[in-house]
Amino acid sequence: MPALSFPDSLGHGPTVGDVGEFEVIRIITDQAGSSLNGDDAAVLRPASPNSRAVVTTDMLVAGRHFQLDWSTPEEIGQKAVVQNFADIEAMGARPVAVLLAISAPPHTPVEFIRGLAKGMNDRLEEYSAELVGGDITSGDALVVSVTAIGQLGGSLPELTLGRARPGQQVVAHGKIGYSAAGLALLQHFGRDGVPAHLRELVEAHCAPRLTPGRGMVARAAGATAMTDNSDGLIVDLSQMAKKSGVRLDIDSSSIAPDELLSHAASVLGTDAWQWILSGGEDHTLLSTTFGDAPSGFRTIGRVTKSRADDLVTVDKKTPAFSDGWRSF
Amino acid sequence: MPALSFPDSLGHGPTVGDVGEFEVIRIITDQAGSSLNGDDAAVLRPASPNSRAVVTTDMLVAGRHFQLDWSTPEEIGQKAVVQNFADIEAMGARPVAVLLAISAPPHTPVEFIRGLAKGMNDRLEEYSAELVGGDITSGDALVVSVTAIGQLGGSLPELTLGRARPGQQVVAHGKIGYSAAGLALLQHFGRDGVPAHLRELVEAHCAPRLTPGRGMVARAAGATAMTDNSDGLIVDLSQMAKKSGVRLDIDSSSIAPDELLSHAASVLGTDAWQWILSGGEDHTLLSTTFGDAPSGFRTIGRVTKSRADDLVTVDKKTPAFSDGWRSF
Numbered sequence: 001m002p003a004l005s006f007p008d009s010l011g012h013g014p015t016v017g018d019v020g021e022f023e024v025i026r027i028i029t030d031q032a033g034s035s036l037n038g039d040d041a042a043v044l045r046p047a048s049p050n051s052r053a054v055v056t057t058d059m060l061v062a063g064r065h066f067q068l069d070w071s072t073p074e075e076i077g078q079k080a081v082v083q084n085f086a087d088i089e090a091m092g093a094r095p096v097a098v099l100l101a102i103s104a105p106p107h108t109p110v111e112f113i114r115g116l117a118k119g120m121n122d123r124l125e126e127y128s129a130e131l132v133g134g135d136i137t138s139g140d141a142l143v144v145s146v147t148a149i150g151q152l153g154g155s156l157p158e159l160t161l162g163r164a165r166p167g168q169q170v171v172a173h174g175k176i177g178y179s180a181a182g183l184a185l186l187q188h189f190g191r192d193g194v195p196a197h198l199r200e201l202v203e204a205h206c207a208p209r210l211t212p213g214r215g216m217v218a219r220a221a222g223a224t225a226m227t228d229n230s231d232g233l234i235v236d237l238s239q240m241a242k243k244s245g246v247r248l249d250i251d252s253s254s255i256a257p258d259e260l261l262s263h264a265a266s267v268l269g270t271d272a273w274q275w276i277l278s279g280g281e282d283h284t285l286l287s288t289t290f291g292d293a294p295s296g297f298r299t300i301g302r303v304t305k306s307r308a309d310d311l312v313t314v315d316k317k318t319p320a321f322s323d324g325w326r327s328f
Numbered sequence: 329m330p331a332l333s334f335p336d337s338l339g340h341g342p343t344v345g346d347v348g349e350f351e352v353i354r355i356i357t358d359q360a361g362s363s364l365n366g367d368d369a370a371v372l373r374p375a376s377p378n379s380r381a382v383v384t385t386d387m388l389v390a391g392r393h394f395q396l397d398w399s400t401p402e403e404i405g406q407k408a409v410v411q412n413f414a415d416i417e418a419m420g421a422r423p424v425a426v427l428l429a430i431s432a433p434p435h436t437p438v439e440f441i442r443g444l445a446k447g448m449n450d451r452l453e454e455y456s457a458e459l460v461g462g463d464i465t466s467g468d469a470l471v472v473s474v475t476a477i478g479q480l481g482g483s484l485p486e487l488t489l490g491r492a493r494p495g496q497q498v499v500a501h502g503k504i505g506y507s508a509a510g511l512a513l514l515q516h517f518g519r520d521g522v523p524a525h526l527r528e529l530v531e532a533h534c535a536p537r538l539t540p541g542r543g544m545v546a547r548a549a550g551a552t553a554m555t556d557n558s559d560g561l562i563v564d565l566s567q568m569a570k571k572s573g574v575r576l577d578i579d580s581s582s583i584a585p586d587e588l589l590s591h592a593a594s595v596l597g598t599d600a601w602q603w604i605l606s607g608g609e610d611h612t613l614l615s616t617t618f619g620d621a622p623s624g625f626r627t628i629g630r631v632t633k634s635r636a637d638d639l640v641t642v643d644k645k646t647p648a649f650s651d652g653w654r655s656f
Contacts, residue, residue: 017656024656038571040418040555041384041478043486053381055460055477056369059429061467090368101387101473106656132383138656139389141469145429149383149477150369158371227368243366328345328352328434328466 003105004142007068010109017106017138024113024136028100031117034130036097042132044097048153055149056087062142066206070186073112075207077119080146082208085127086228086283088150089215092159097132098124099147103139116144119207127212156219159226164244164288168224170301171293173214173285176233176255177272178204180279181264188268198264208283214296218287221294226287232280232324234312240286241311248288249313250301277314277321331433332470335396338437345434345466352441352464356428359445362458364425370460372425376481383477384415390470394534398514401440403535405447408474410536413455414556414611416478417543420487425460426452427475431467444472447535455540484547487554492572492616496552498629499621501542501613504561504583505600506532508607509592516596526592536611542624546615549622554615560608560652562640568614569639576616577641578629605642605649 016024029037036042044053058080060066066076085095100120104113120131132149152158164170182205185194194202218226225244227236233255241248257265257272265272285297293299310318344352357365364370372381386408388394394404413423428448432441448459460477480486492498510533513522522530546554553572555564561583569576585593585600593600613625621627638646 020656021654039488040415041382041421041476043419043421043480044381044383046378046380049378050374052374053372053477054369055372055383055425055427055475057427057429057461057463057473057475059431059463059465059471059473061431061465064465064467087368091371093369093371097383099383099385099475101385103387103389103469103471133385135385135387135473137387137389137392139392139469139471141431141467141471143387143431143467143469143471143473145385145387145463145471145473147383147385147427147475148369149381152371160367326349328348 032121073115074119084148092219093150100134177276179281180275235324360449401443402447412476420547421478428462505604508603563652
């Protein structure tokens with residue numbers, strides 16, 4: 001494999017190999033400080049009585065999960081936080097902290113690390129969460145591993161995948177298909193060539209955003225199962241349907257391409273439904289509930305009895321696209 | 329960089345690229361299963377009332393933190409758990425769970441993953457801890473990122489670095505210098521060439537071991553500060569001295585090379601004190617206390633007032649070796 005190359009936009013300032021480990025840590029904690037950081041391990045402040053810790057981790061590899069030519073370091077940091085926090089929210093819990101481990105080649109510009117930490121902090125602040133610890137090491141590949149920790153208080157059960165029941169509604173919070181459309185635009189045009197009116201889709205890919213607290217809102221409102229659209233809408237809903245022993249039937253009209261997606265699809269000569277059904281990485285919250293859609297959520301379908309052929313249907317039929325992200 | 333090569337001892341069975349993501353996850357959870365795994369995030373069982381979560385992470389890069397020719401996959405898994413759990417114990421907390429994120433090239437043998445997970449589980453079982461979640465992705469480098477989660481109950485303060493006070497004793501639990509001696513033997517002889525009577529040192533490097541619960545024992549016995557010997561004895565004690573605003577004076581007689589270290593040093597024609605003072609990676613617990621050494625700990629020195637020139641002294645003098653592990 002060729003040595004990783006960093007874009008000129010990061011400048012030609014010092015590298016992590018130039019400044020060394022302690023200065024790299026100082027740069028990170030300068031951007032994303034916490035009084036809990038700096039010991040062997042971080043002790044999280046007590047939450048409400050008997051709250052439980054909720055944990056998840058995601059690893060991002062340069063060239064695979066992000067492209068240095070397409071995403072700024074800030075966006076990579078923002079995305080790393082949001083995709084982990086979506087998993088915490090999808091349990092109905094409150095994200096409170098992250099750990100950051102980085103493997104970086106010695107020629108990695110310090111500016112990359114600074115931007116990454118700044119981007120993480122931008123999103124952490126939205127949640128009043130903190131970067132409480134981490135690890136930094138030299139390595140040939142640029143790998144960013146983020147662990148998120150949340151707190152789940154109260155007596156309501158967590159929003160596991162296995163609690164969808166026939167008769168419930170399927171509800172969603174957030175856009176569906178925007179991230180995949182943004183990726184397709186980047187692949188076709190490169191970052192600088194994407195038409196201005198389609199940049200919103202690119203931003204949805206490079207720096208997805210969630211409204212903090214929607215998972216807790218849904219749990220308080222009586223939501224049962226929840227997940228997020230990370231690997232692909234049909235793939236993720238299929239996991240829920242399988243674990244719950246039900247079928248999920250989605251109304252095509254509720255997830256149909258909007259004007260922006262339709263326009264992007266026509267520019268690229270492709271079918272926007274592929275982005276919607278297979279795309280993933282939107283980190284849209286997908287949930288089920290007996291009652292009305294919780295605040296911020298909209299109804300996109302209903303839970304029915306399982307049937308042999310399909311875990312998830314669209315308008316009661318096998319979906320046109322059902323693949324998703326594959327790690328290998 | 330050349331493509332990573334795996335030793336013949338792993339056989340020529342299927343690779344992770346052959347079997348795919350879901351089968352790799354099945355192999356891992358087969359070896360290290362948990363009912364908490366398999367959802368968007370893991371919700372940890374409630375511990376004692378108002379217990380706090382304690383979190384830490386370490387990233388291991390093949391060719392840097394471990395060598396595939398020297399360490400079996402089981403040993404790499406064991407070490408990944410122990411080095412993280414040592415950080416949890418060093419706060420006086422009980423390790424309860426880990427998350428595992430892996431970046432692996434598609435040609436990684438499935439047997440490597442199976443062995444890694446088995447080795448992790450061997451150590452997890454000693455702590456009644458569980459692998460509760462993770463992430464697996466393709467990447468050119470083999471990178472293993474482990475996050476450990478502990479629980480800290482009761483009303484005693486956690487064992488931070490900043491609580492050493494003049495008049496206290498410095499105490500230790502575990503061998504010091506064995507890991508560095510083992511590494512030096514591997515560098516000189518290779519795994520198969522190390523003389524049989526020195527293999528204990530190699531095992532201390534490849535698969536260090538801690539007696540579970542020593543951190544909690546020390547906290548209950550009134551220990552104040554604690555850390556573990558990960559980057560080098562003098563480096564790690566210096567962190568404690570700096571944060572506490574004290575000097576730590578170590579008795580050379582209490583950490584002097586034993587027969588095994590002396591013998592290894594004479595075989596290699598080197599000075600065993602370098603391993604003891606600079607080596608690190610033993611994950612020996614290092615603590616301070618006003619009272620007697622807690623059960624399992626021995627006294628190795630005392631806490632005195634800070635002085636300008638040295639954070640840590642040996643027999644009141646500047647130590648002969650004081651460097652340690654550097655990430656870049």
